[in-house]
Amino acid sequence: MISNVVVAAAAAHEEHNPLMPAVPEIILGTIVFAIILVGIWKFVVPNFEKAYAERTQAIEGGLAAAETKQAEADAKLAELEKQLAEARHEAARIREEAREQGAAIVAEMREQAQTEATRIVEHGKTQIEAERQQAVTSLRAEVGTLATGLAGRIVGESLDDEARQSRVVERFLADLEGAEAAK
Amino acid sequence: MSLTAAIAAASVKAGESGFEAPNAGIFNLPEVGAGVTKSMLLVGLSAVLILGFMIASSRKASVVPGRLQFAGEMVYGFVRNTIARESIGSEHFMKFVPFLFSLFLFIVVNNYYGIVPLLQLPSFGRIGYIVPLAAIAWLTFIGAGIWKHGFFGFFKHATVPHGVPSWILVLLVPLEFLSNIVVRPFTLTLRLFGNMFAGHLLLALFATGGAYLLQDGNLVHGGVGILAFLMGIAVSFLELIVMFLQAYVFTLLAAMYIGEAIADEH
Numbered sequence: 001m002i003s004n005v006v007v008a009a010a011a012a013h014e015e016h017n018p019l020m021p022a023v024p025e026i027i028l029g030t031i032v033f034a035i036i037l038v039g040i041w042k043f044v045v046p047n048f049e050k051a052y053a054e055r056t057q058a059i060e061g062g063l064a065a066a067e068t069k070q071a072e073a074d075a076k077l078a079e080l081e082k083q084l085a086e087a088r089h090e091a092a093r094i095r096e097e098a099r100e101q102g103a104a105i106v107a108e109m110r111e112q113a114q115t116e117a118t119r120i121v122e123h124g125k126t127q128i129e130a131e132r133q134q135a136v137t138s139l140r141a142e143v144g145t146l147a148t149g150l151a152g153r154i155v156g157e158s159l160d161d162e163a164r165q166s167r168v169v170e171r172f173l174a175d176l177e178g179a180e181a182a183k
Numbered sequence: 184m185s186l187t188a189a190i191a192a193a194s195v196k197a198g199e200s201g202f203e204a205p206n207a208g209i210f211n212l213p214e215v216g217a218g219v220t221k222s223m224l225l226v227g228l229s230a231v232l233i234l235g236f237m238i239a240s241s242r243k244a245s246v247v248p249g250r251l252q253f254a255g256e257m258v259y260g261f262v263r264n265t266i267a268r269e270s271i272g273s274e275h276f277m278k279f280v281p282f283l284f285s286l287f288l289f290i291v292v293n294n295y296y297g298i299v300p301l302l303q304l305p306s307f308g309r310i311g312y313i314v315p316l317a318a319i320a321w322l323t324f325i326g327a328g329i330w331k332h333g334f335f336g337f338f339k340h341a342t343v344p345h346g347v348p349s350w351i352l353v354l355l356v357p358l359e360f361l362s363n364i365v366v367r368p369f370t371l372t373l374r375l376f377g378n379m380f381a382g383h384l385l386l387a388l389f390a391t392g393g394a395y396l397l398q399d400g401n402l403v404h405g406g407v408g409i410l411a412f413l414m415g416i417a418v419s420f421l422e423l424i425v426m427f428l429q430a431y432v433f434t435l436l437a438a439m440y441i442g443e444a445i446a447d448e449h
Contacts, residue, residue, distance in 0.1 A: 018207045018310065018380060025311025028223055032230045033315060036289055039234040041281040044241045048259050049277075051244035051252070058246050 144169040202395045205387040210308050222306045229292040262287045270438035287434040294426035305379040313372045320437040321368040328444030378429045382422045389415030
């Protein structure tokens with residue numbers, strides 16, 4: 001339909017073919033376009049490009065700042081974690097030390113007690129030995145007295161003379177010990 | 184489509200009864216005075232609008248944009264990144280951004296004149312304004328190609344395809360020369376011109392035809408006339424898209440031609 005109209009129009013207005021450019025319009029179009037081009041080139045594009053560049057820089061600057069902050073935060077976090085690990089390590093070390101000390105103390109105590117017990121036992125033994133020795137000595141004297149008394153009474157002879165008494169007792173005891181050793 | 188058929192029938196019938204459908208003559212408005220036409224004023228106005236808005240929005244361009252700067256930057260970013268950088272590649276595209284940005288703005292503003300009440304004339308329905316744009320785009324991509332590859336290097340780059348048996352080159356080189364060098368400015372011009380011309384004509388047809396049918400006095404014709412108005416509104420929305428799209432396509436193709444011309448051999 002449109003083409004019909006155009007054809008009809010072309011036929012009706014043969015004095016003006018719409019496909020033929022008019023010279024004044026070509027000139028005017030060129031001039032106006034040149035004006036626009038120069039205006040855009042000189043005043044518009046540089047300003048927009050400047051804004052673009054500034055924006056890019058601002059964004060990149062912001063990114064860089066953010067990266068720095070991030071790095072700082074990371075470093076701080078790492079440091080804190082390191083400190084925490086050190087503290088844990090320290091605590092573990094102290095615990096271990098305490099345990100060792102405890103064990104050492106217990107062992108020492110045990111040793112001390114052992115020593116004390118040994119000492120007490122030794123002491124007891126010594127004392128018993130001394131008491132036995134004392135008992136033997138006193139018993140010997142007693143036995144001597146009794147034996148001489150008894151013998152005196154039996155032989156009717158006084159054995160009160162010190163030297164003789166002593167000799168007799170010694171002989172008796174030696175006999176006794178000899179008998180015991182033989183037995 | 185029955186609707187179109189009905190409208191066409193109505194138009195034909197109306198034509199018999201004296202309705203003159205709008206034709207290419209609607210682009211030949213009487214001069215405002217001293218050889219100056221409405222489209223000339225509009226084209227001149229577009230420079231004021233574009234530079235006014237763009238300089239205002241970029242004058243105090245800062246890192247955090249205000250509303251005006253944001254709006255300007257949106258358009259600029261669209262042409263700079265989506266069109267120029269994508270087509271030309273990030274190494275050389277900045278050299279061509281001012282040209283492509285101006286091209287896009289110039290076309291889009293003049294296209295949208297077609298839909299602004301009272302102005303209602305897409306300046307680029309007049310082919311004369313497009314011719315210099317296409318010519319400059321043509322010179323730019325050829326110049327860029329020669330700058331990059333040298334004179335003969337560029338023509339070899341543009342017309343001799345790789346990996347083709349030499350006897351086919353006899354056929355291909357003239358064809359490539361035709362399609363890559365000769366035809367491009369014409370297709371650029373005609374694509375934009377045809378869209379703007381036809382779109383405006385279509386809108387004018389629906390509007391004047393609808394008005395004529397409504398005034399006809401016949402009830403059925405009146406109904407068709409209302410339908411014509413509704414169609415006109417629908418087509419207006421379509422035109423809103425087409426006007427942007429044509430500016431985009433023109434700029435994109437100009438960028439792609441440049442990108443192709445300065446591309447490395449592969």
